[in-house]
Amino acid sequence: MATYDDERIGELLRALPPAPTGWVEAAQELPLVRGSLDAIVARAEADVAFRQALVADLDSALALEGYEPDRRVLDELKRRFSAS
Amino acid sequence: MSQLSALSDAELVQRCRAGSTDAWNELVERFSRYVYAVCTRGFRLSEDDAEDVFQEVFTRVFTHLDTLRNDAALRPWIAQLTRRLCLDSIQKGGREQASAEPLAEDLAADLEEIDEAFTVREAMTSLSDACKEILDRFFARDQSYRTISEELDIPSGTIASRIARCLSKLRIELEGRSEPPDVSRK
Numbered sequence: 001m002a003t004y005d006d007e008r009i010g011e012l013l014r015a016l017p018p019a020p021t022g023w024v025e026a027a028q029e030l031p032l033v034r035g036s037l038d039a040i041v042a043r044a045e046a047d048v049a050f051r052q053a054l055v056a057d058l059d060s061a062l063a064l065e066g067y068e069p070d071r072r073v074l075d076e077l078k079r080r081f082s083a084s
Numbered sequence: 085m086s087q088l089s090a091l092s093d094a095e096l097v098q099r100c101r102a103g104s105t106d107a108w109n110e111l112v113e114r115f116s117r118y119v120y121a122v123c124t125r126g127f128r129l130s131e132d133d134a135e136d137v138f139q140e141v142f143t144r145v146f147t148h149l150d151t152l153r154n155d156a157a158l159r160p161w162i163a164q165l166t167r168r169l170c171l172d173s174i175q176k177g178g179r180e181q182a183s184a185e186p187l188a189e190d191l192a193a194d195l196e197e198i199d200e201a202f203t204v205r206e207a208m209t210s211l212s213d214a215c216k217e218i219l220d221r222f223f224a225r226d227q228s229y230r231t232i233s234e235e236l237d238i239p240s241g242t243i244a245s246r247i248a249r250c251l252s253k254l255r256i257e258l259e260g261r262s263e264p265p266d267v268s269r270k
Binding site: 003004005006009010012013014015016017018019020023024026027028030031034072 | 103105108109112113116117118119120121125135138139142143146147197198200201202204205219220223224225226248251252254255258259
């Protein structure tokens with residue numbers, strides 16, 4: 001059984017400071033980000049013209065259709081559609 | 085402090101799989117300090133690299149949560165994933181290491197301490213919200229008695245004794261655990 005004194009507990013509590021708020025919030029937004037990505041990918045799979053536009057010029061195609069995805073979605077889209 | 089914080093890791097995973105964004109928020113909250121500490125204190129990544137690894141860890145957890153065979157094994161899974169991505173980041177960056185062996189020893193000791201610290205934080209969930217708050221502010225957030233007094237609206241003269249009482253409760257909770265909860269919270 002582990003034994004602790006108050007000083008040691010204090011040291012261990014100090015060892016885990018909070019992560020920067022922005023990092024935590026960005027990670028918590030992942031379900032929203034994923035939803036946005038899935039919506040764009042689903043449309044690209046169903047709409048040949050949209051898919052071709054994404055492959056030709058991803059940023060312009062998204063802007064033209066009113067999408068404003070965040071950087072993580074853009075990175076993933078670039079990875080998927082530049083390879084296709 | 086939300087009620088979700090009382091859930092075991094396995095229960096939390098099940099709720100995340102069911103699509104609960106509140107559960108996902110709790111999962112990130114629960115492991116964010118651990119992942120952050122492994123990146124910055126353990127592997128000593130730069131802020132930029134640490135942020136990249138931090139986001140990649142949670143992206144992979146979110147994406148691959150369905151592949152976790154044992155829901156109670158969330159903690160070791162995240163630990164392993166974080167360490168692997170930190171190593172990848174170091175290799176990608178080509179960080180120079182004049183002497184790898186002492187660094188490896190330091191790393192092992194730091195990671196062991198971070199794991200132990202995580203166990204202490206888990207034990208904190210059994211304390212009252214008031215105790216969790218004051219211990220977190222004083223130790224993890226390094227706030228002064230004055231700041232704690234002002235923000236929690238309690239007399240500064242009572243803070244030391246409150247901290248001592250809360251530490252005592254936490255020590256009792258820790259010593260009541262037969263062994264460190266290495267794999268699951270319950």
